[in-house]
Amino acid sequence: MASLAPRGLGLRELAMPTMEDLYEVTHENVQLAVRQGLELVFVERIAGHYAVPVLTRVGGRFALHATGVGLVLLAHAPADVQEQVLAAPLTAYTEKTVTDPRRLRAVLAGVRRDGYAVSDRQVTMDAFSVAAPIHGPDGAVVAAVSLVVSYDRANVVSLAPLVRAAGRTISRALAPAVSSRSPTDAP
Secondary structure, eight states: OGGGSOSSSOHHHHHHHHHHHHHHHHOSEEEEEEEETTEEEEEEEEOOTTSOOOSOOTTOEEETTTSHHHHHHHHTSOHHHHHHHHHSOOOOSSTTSOOOHHHHHHHHHHHHHHSOEEEESSSSTTEEEEEEEEEOTTSOEEEEEEEEEEGGGOOHHHHHHHHHHHHHHHHHHHSOOOTTSOTTOOO
16 A cells, blocks of 8 residues: 555545545545556545445445546546556446447546536445545646545535545645745746
């Protein structure tokens, strides 16, 4: 796990305050994940007391094509990783899981265009997830953050801005401390 995080404070430690804020605003499940190979690994999770039950656990792995965080990570993965995932059989967790590679390509293009992913009952029929990318210092997507809510409380219009803001906040926390240098301190 440690090799997946940036140097200095780890991804988890830098993301936790923002994840806690997101939880306090929503009281829903908040998840943080990174891509490792052709799967995702959950780095952290805050479970809401009355939130929808989820199948995830810290350190657990899951397919990239079905969850909100997985869709974000797959949408921003290198082309060869995307092709490997799309060429392999895609597991249908529910009847809503996108398993058609052509349709999944369109979903991934939408994630890149919109800046967030939606997983609408793709893992369980009672869960809805909205996820956003977290960018590392070089601008590459290094992780994803999500809210997982009960399907009957799903509202992309209100959830997407919250999750996108959390992704931007965590991304800023990962950025190198260049603001402390004055413009005359050029290397």
